[in-house]
Amino acid sequence: MSTFATERTNLLGLPRPALETFVAQLGSRPFRARQLMNWIYKRGTGEFTEMTDLAKDFRARLAAQAEVRPPEIVRVQRSADGTVKWLLKADAAQAFEMVFIPEPDRGTLCISSQVGCALDCSFCATAQQGFNRNLSTAEIVGQVWLASAELAREAAGSAAAAGAEAAGERRVTNVVLMGMGEPLANFRNVVPALDILLDDFGCDLSRRRVTLSTSGLVPQIYKLAEVSNVALAVSLHAPDDALRNELVPINRKHPIGELLPACWHYLDEQNGRSVTFEYVMLDCVNDSPAQARALARLLKGHPAKVNLIPFNPFPGTRYTRSPAPVIQRFRDELLQRGVLATVRRTRGEDIDAACGQLAGRVIDRTTVRLGSKIIGVAVQP
Secondary structure, eight states, X not given: OOHHHHOOEEGGGOOHHHHHXXXXXXXXXXXXXXXXXXXXXXXXXXXXXXXXXXXXXXXXXXXXXEEOOOOEEEEEEEOTTSOEEEEEESSSSOEEEEEEEEETTEEEEXXXXXXXXXXXXXXXXXXXXXXXXXXXXXXXXXXXXXXXXHHHHHHHXXXXXXXXXXXXXXXXXXXXXXXXXXXXXXXXXXXXXXXXXXXXXXXXXXGGXXXXXXXXXXXXXXXXXXXXXXXXXXXXOOSXXXXXXXXXXXXXXXXXXXXXXXXXXHHHHHTOSOEEEEEEEBTTTSOSHXXXXXXHHHHTTSSXXXXXXXXXXXXXXXXXXXXXXXXXXXXXXXXXXXXXXXXXXXXXXGGTOSTTOOOOBOOSOOBOOHHHHOSSOOOBO
């Protein structure tokens, strides 16, 4: 018998309609899918023997043909500021990362969608590794499931010492697809993962608490508007095409004049409040007052906010971080012109968990980097 024939289905990769089909194939009715999702996502268990409201014969069929298998943890690093970074196994050679950022009023989990990245943004550590493969839906959702389980376990262990209130701060309330990879280049696997994150019987997150960050794959932004309604963040990083071509090479294929209309269309279709434009602050590159004014002209009058990100260095980079007074001046220029702007607080820098620092382990680079030889990028439909 082949390995394929005996391979069990990872239920973390099945949105509710697909799970209903799966349980029907096992001879059960659709409501069993909702029961399964309740056990997996609400109660956090992947052990079928613990799912006591399911018939024993159904549990036996599940055990034979299904599993709840999150990614395997390779290493855990903890920052002095409370940020946690997990290195997760993709296969024998490859690994990817996720990061949890605790705050008093929320717990944000930054998850990956690919092993490496092909977009070759010049200021990003992930892009310097190249690209190996897309993550599956189960690997994407599995990050959220795994982090929730790990944080719950830690909270239970420390509740007596820290108190229930302190332990409660360390849970996942927000998810951002801002880790390794370009989510819209893995469209086929990312969209079902978003469905599970938003499903009342799944992770049950508000659409405003799930954010997809893209470098600007314009056709996929239009397509996303048809099938999902999560918050949208766009890596802009420059107010003009000449500079953005250098920093974000996908701009050569989808320039700013195409990107911004796609963003406004997304909001119109999804009744969204605003698009967040991420703007990494690079010393003497994109941080002048004139560039701030040019950025304001692009965005003024539109439902946009700008998140200014102090550059986080990594080995071999040619960039340095803009000084704090320069960042504040840039923000003030935007605010004075009616564009909402905030400065992101850097978290996890001591464990290379800050924005743009995720590196994972990409050994087999099956795709060339975008900036070296090609202007397009392979996109999974």
